Amino acid sequence: MGHYLEALHHTGYYYTFIGYAQVLAALLLLIPRTVLLGTLLYLPIILNICILSFAVRFEGSLLTAPLMVIACIYLLCWHYERIKYIFPFNNPPFVRPVQNSRFPKLFFAVVIATFLAVGFTVTHLYKLMPRNTQVDCETQCDDSENPEACKVFCESIHNNGQDLDKSLKDYERALKQKK
Incomplete structure (x- = not known):
């Protein structure tokens, strides 16, 4: 991973561009009106980080990157009504859940199960890891x-x-x- 980041740093303005794109995506994700735009900007960034983490077995983001990809996908599903026009199909395979005042126990159970499943998978995916030192x-x-x-x-x-x-x-x- 260190070799990759060193080479990326030597690309000059591309390295800086990636950093600015991440900061812009973070700011857009913080503003409720621009969450969808922030998600659309951040998804390719975090998907790249996720794939890179698996490719080089980088422990620093081996758990967090897949979870952030899942979070971006969830946000895209949540805002499906706003982006459905860019998809080639008209009927979505999912329906936005109806909100009610009850505490969403099932949702949090699925979130915890997903977190545990991803955590277990990435910690048992490789028998050898390069580690940092x-x-x-x-x-x-x-x-x-x-x-x-x-x-x-x-x-x-x-x-x-x-x-x-x-x-x-x-x-x-x-x-x-x-x-």
Whole structure:
């Protein structure tokens, strides 16, 4: 992830543009009249961050990015009546719920279930994570099926500067040598 952010920083004004777009989206999301516009601006940004987090196994946003994508999708569904004209179909597959004065227990139950499901999935998705430092990376080796192979992975990432794919190949090779 550090290599990616370093390369992104060297693009010059593109890096700054992304930052301004995120701040603009945040401001638009704070104003009730512009929530939909903020959501439409923020969805591609956070979807990119989410996919990047999964691609490089970045723990910093591995949980929060998918949850923010889900929140954006929820906001788009909530404002479906305002954006339905850009879709090729006329009948929505969902209907905006009727609001009443009762506490929405079912809604909060679904939110909590979604949070737990996403949290469980992303924490159990990968058996190896590069982590931010070699020491942090090696903390996962004690629980590994082959601690030495895990340490080869951490060494490859942090000391040898290899990318994730090369480090995973080194890990697989170390697993095979042990057998």
